[in-house]
Amino acid sequence: MAAKRILLGVTGGIAAYKSAELVRLLKKSGHEVRVVMTRGAEAFVTPLTFQALSGEPVRTSLLDPEAESGMGHIELAKWADQVVIAPASADFIARLAQGMADDLLTTLCCATEAPIAVAPAMNQAMWGNRRTQRNIELLAADAQVTLLGPDQGAQACGDVGPGRMLEPTVLFDLISGATKGPLAGRRVVITAGPTREPIDPVRYISNYSSGKMGYALASAARMAGADVVLVSGPVSIEAPAGVEVRGVTTAQDMLECASGAVDEGCDLFIATAAVADYRPDSCAGDKIKKTDEGMSLSLVRNPDTLAAIAARADAPFTVGFAAETRDVEHYALDKLTRKKLNMIVANDVSTPGLGFNSDSNAVIAFWAQGQEAIGPDTKVAIAQRLMALIGEHLKSKAGAAGAL
Known part of the structure; x- marks a missing residue:
């Protein structure tokens, strides 16, 4: 696949550390990568980590005085060829499904015309919750959104079940292969x-x-x-x-x-x-x-x-x-x-x-x-x-x- 401008959104969750490897893989293959972090994500990984790996400033603020015209969400929304949210927490999925725009990441998702890939990551009970599943169904019906995962297995809390974020290598293959999922073309x-x-x-x-x-x-x-x-x-x-x-x-x-x-x-x-x-x-x-x-x-x-x-x-x-x-x-x-x-x-x-x-x-x-x-x-x-x-x-x- 030709090199793309990929905007990676990182939300709050222990799987955020895996996103650093995803940035490395994307950069190694020639893609331009910019990272947007939510406040929750900053509690797990520092912006400096993603800045060092991407070679670009990490955005965290909706109204960034250092962004072009002070409106980072519009600048980034127009820049991206592909938006990837990994990990996507239950909270972020709920806000995205409802069309909310209460932070930089949700706002640029509302403003962009680029395809949005969402990689859920959460506890198995949160993933199975009916309210979460209703939000997933809303995103599944959205032609702009592709859901990637989740996987299942052992979780950081000790539970076992569905909700794990797909591994960075799997996400990289899906993104770089320009596929819509494991059954694309079937x-x-x-x-x-x-x-x-x-x-x-x-x-x-x-x-x-x-x-x-x-x-x-x-x-x-x-x-x-x-x-x-x-x-x-x-x-x-x-x-x-x-x-x-x-x-x-x-x-x-x-x-x-x-x-x-x-x-x-x-x-x-x-x-x-x-x-x-x-x-x-x-x-x-x-x-x-x-x-x-x-x-x-x-x-x-x-x-x-x-x-x-x-x-x-x-x-x-x-x-x-x-x-x-x-x-x-x-x-x-x-x-x-x-x-x-x-x-x-x-x-x-x-x-x-x-x-x-x-x-x-x-x-x-x-x-x-x-x-x-x-x-x-x-x-x-x-x-x-x-x-x-x-x-x-x-x-x-x-x-x-x-x-x-």
Whole structure:
């Protein structure tokens, strides 16, 4: 990538020390770098550190008497080709999402027309907080903003979970590679929600799926740079920003729509939809009246969308979901093998407060050589971690193919 003028914003958090390495990497590759620090950031790293590494004065004041015309925010906003906020604290993310301009960094973010990359860094509980996630959703819907991370793992406070800032080398690769994330250039098809199998014009067979996990995955895939088609059963959720939603009702609709979307080109197929396994063998033309004490339905098996996509000669990287009430690992691994999937994500829907109709979940991702437990956490946070994990597998698969 040609050298750029990169404005690095550093906010208050222990990860601020890592930003010094990011400046070094950017400068070494030929980029011009200027640093803006918030007051909180100064409590962790001194401005002199960034001045020495960047070779430029560090700005901290909104109305800087040493800046051109005393208006540093306008000067810097026009100067930057790219704005990078690393680390981005929960406080800064909240202020940016609401369009506030109460310090130099938020003000120049309002004034600049340059793309803004945000690398979150905070405690796992703060990252999972619903208010933080609402702010993340607002930024994800902003075409000017790209979210980079967070990663998960051990944190300075001793907790383990999502919220770590991506490592400087990873951020450097994302910035210098001019990518929008680990799935940039990929086309992703995701199924979500329940299906409804009609009994008569007013009744149907369905399940408790809310579609929240699938919609969170679609949003996370879009944030990771993918072109996303979401094949959705009937739900009451607003479409994620930048995602094409194709509505379906029955399992047969789901199969036809998903197959058509894959035909158009697909690198990754994720089946989170809770598709009804059976349907009535016929649908009454009129409402069935209540006449007897009992009623019998004859059911026939529905087509299996996930198995059909995985069995294609041109099958994409295929990820299934398994909602179980017992023997979760056993049933998940059986499904992984039997349907010839690349990965399966399993969860115990009998756990109170997790799974169906909840904003939270806890899952285990299984693949041929390993597994990873994610959560309990919000479905948004789990979706982001899953997308990062899938991105790693896609990259490995592409590397292995290139070596043949």
